[in-house]
Amino acid sequence: xxxxxxxxxxxxxxxxxxxxxxxxxxxxxxxxxxxxxxxxxxxxxxxxxxxxxxxxxxxxxxxxxxxxxxxxxxxxxxxxxxxxxxxxxxxxxxxxxxxxxxxxxxxxxxxxxxxxxxxxxxxxxxxxxxxxxxxxxxxxxxxxxxxxxxxxxxxxxxxxxxxxxxxxxxxxxxxxxxxxxxxxxxxxxxxxxxxxxxx
Amino acid sequence: xxxxxxxxxxxxxxxxxxxxxxxxxxxxxxxxxxxxxxxxxxxxxxxxxxxxxxxxxxxxxxxxxxxxxxxxxxxxxxxxxxxxxxxxxxxxxxxxxxxxxxxxxxxxxxxxxxxxxxxxxxxxxxxxxxxxxxxxxxxxxxxxxxxxxxxxxxxxxxxxxxxxxxxxxxxxxxxxxxxxxxxxxxxxxxxxxxxxxxx
Numbered sequence: 001x002x003x004x005x006x007x008x009x010x011x012x013x014x015x016x017x018x019x020x021x022x023x024x025x026x027x028x029x030x031x032x033x034x035x036x037x038x039x040x041x042x043x044x045x046x047x048x049x050x051x052x053x054x055x056x057x058x059x060x061x062x063x064x065x066x067x068x069x070x071x072x073x074x075x076x077x078x079x080x081x082x083x084x085x086x087x088x089x090x091x092x093x094x095x096x097x098x099x100x101x102x103x104x105x106x107x108x109x110x111x112x113x114x115x116x117x118x119x120x121x122x123x124x125x126x127x128x129x130x131x132x133x134x135x136x137x138x139x140x141x142x143x144x145x146x147x148x149x150x151x152x153x154x155x156x157x158x159x160x161x162x163x164x165x166x167x168x169x170x171x172x173x174x175x176x177x178x179x180x181x182x183x184x185x186x187x188x189x190x191x192x193x194x195x196x197x198x199x
Numbered sequence: 200x201x202x203x204x205x206x207x208x209x210x211x212x213x214x215x216x217x218x219x220x221x222x223x224x225x226x227x228x229x230x231x232x233x234x235x236x237x238x239x240x241x242x243x244x245x246x247x248x249x250x251x252x253x254x255x256x257x258x259x260x261x262x263x264x265x266x267x268x269x270x271x272x273x274x275x276x277x278x279x280x281x282x283x284x285x286x287x288x289x290x291x292x293x294x295x296x297x298x299x300x301x302x303x304x305x306x307x308x309x310x311x312x313x314x315x316x317x318x319x320x321x322x323x324x325x326x327x328x329x330x331x332x333x334x335x336x337x338x339x340x341x342x343x344x345x346x347x348x349x350x351x352x353x354x355x356x357x358x359x360x361x362x363x364x365x366x367x368x369x370x371x372x373x374x375x376x377x378x379x380x381x382x383x384x385x386x387x388x389x390x391x392x393x394x395x396x397x398x
Contacts, residue, residue: 050250051291051331054348056300059291061346071327073296090259090289091251097272122370128270132250144343147260149253180308 002193003090009187012115012175014123016041017166017194022080025136025174026191028160033182034095034190035112036135037173038068044124044171046070048077050089050132059179062089068134068164076170081163084156088138090149093130094179103180107177112175114154123171133173136162139180153184163195201392206233208386211314213322215240216365216393221279224335224373225390229357232381233389234292234311234332234373236319237275238269241372243323245269247276249288249331259341261288261360267333267363275369280362283355287337289348292329293378302379311374322370332372335361337381352383362394 004026007013012035017023025034040046050068054060062068064082065077092098095113099106117127137154176190177183203225206212211234216222224233239245249319253259263266263281266274291297294312298305318327336353375389376382 021324045327047390049271049291049331051289053292055297058348059346060341060348070328071291073294073300091254092248092270095272101272106214112272126244128244130270142343143258144341147258147341148321149257149259 002195004191004193007174007176007190007192009176009189010045010109012112012173013120014119014171014173017170017172019166019169022163022165022195023172024161024163024193024195026159026161027137027156028158028191029188030160031154031184032156032188032190033138033154033177034117034136035175035177036136037116037130037133039123039125039171040076041169041171044198045081046072046074047129047131048134053089053170060090062087062134067167073199075167076168077164079162080165081161083160084137084154084162086139086155087162088135088140089132091132091135092139093133094177094182098179106180111178115175115178116173120171120173138139151181201394203390203392206373206375206389206391208375208388209308209314209370209377211311211318211372213318213370213372216369218365218368218369221362221394222362222371223360223362223392223394224356225360226336226353227357227390228387229355229359230353230383231355231387231389232337232353232376233335233367234315234374234376235335236315236332238322238324238331238370239269239275240301240368240370245271245273246328246330252288255318259289260338261286261333268367274366275367276363278361279364282359283336283353283361284327285338285354286332287333287339289339290331290334292332293376307378308377310377314374314377315372319370319372334381338386
């Protein structure tokens with residue numbers, strides 16, 4: 001059994017995921033969001049792209065059997081298992097600016113953007129190079145007529161997981177989300193582990 | 200009356216738009232798409248972000264009175280006039296890779312991505328730094344239940360225009376789209392002009 005790592009509430013990590021390995025992202029308590037980034041370890045200018053992914057998968061509902069594509073039109077990760085089926089690839093990581101914008105009466109936090117920037121800094125990633133993340137377990141509803149977006153609490157339950165298989169050597173950024181709206185107003189940890197044989 | 204410039208079919212341009220000036224993008228024949236990018240002229244690491252824009256405007260239907268936001272959470276352009284009301288900010292510029300993917304039996308074209316990369320090269324923009332463009336007049340329908348995306352011909356009519364006021368000094372990239380699906384299978388020019396007094 002692979003070791004389970006904990007990302008404490010409102011923090012983030014970065015690590016290497018080798019081609020063929022599977023990243024399992026677990027929501028240990030339920031209703032928590034985890035922002036995920038992936039860079040090509042051999043050439044960090046290649047990074048996941050929501051636009052390319054939505055283009056090639058032809059849906060905004062990214063789930064099992066879909067792939068996360070890079071800005072260079074190459075598949076980086078394939079979703080091999082999904083307990084939840086509801087994630088977001090439209091909205092950017094929460095940040096100091098989004099806290100000021102959406103929660104003007106609450107303490108400012110550096111958010112997932114700040115956490116990702118710090119965790120990815122040792123890999124040579126500058127903040128401007130951080131794109132829209134794949135927001136695991138995030139529940140964003142789209143009104144088809146008006147286009148209106150609404151962030152609701154995730155539907156993930158305690159222990160639900162998402163598994164993504166690496167299609168190239170990657171540097172992964174991963175958070176336990178810091179925003180109020182995305183997780184129903186509470187801050188919880190995220191667990192993850194790396195499976196070498198898809199188990 | 201400001202000079203009207205023509206972007207020939209399947210090509211692109213880049214130019215400077217000063218703070219306070221208004222860019223008018225015109226569909227001269229109807230049903231054509233124009234991919235738009237904007238960079239902060241003073242610091243080209245700042246660029247329009249679909250994720251930030253969707254976050255702050257809380258809709259995927261970007262139109263009059265909405266603003267296009269940067270990756271640094273600052274508004275770059277404000278839409279002051281919109282004859283059409285239907286544009287896309289989900290999908291990436293068509294490219295050699297998207298032609299091979301979506302039109303395997305048709306000649307490959309470098310697409311809006313190649314055209315934008317060439318036009319923006321003199322401003323120091325490398326291809327990896329080109330994000331999801333704001334796709335003026337592009338008609339992408341989202342099925343709210345399934346999340347499925349469908350690219351349909353634009354609803355723009357001959358002479359329809361979109362006006363965007365610059366909120367900082369910008370470098371703009373702008374194309375006449377090269378893809379088959381986005382413009383109903385034909386390749387047409389795009390016109391634009393720069394208005395210094397919003398007229």
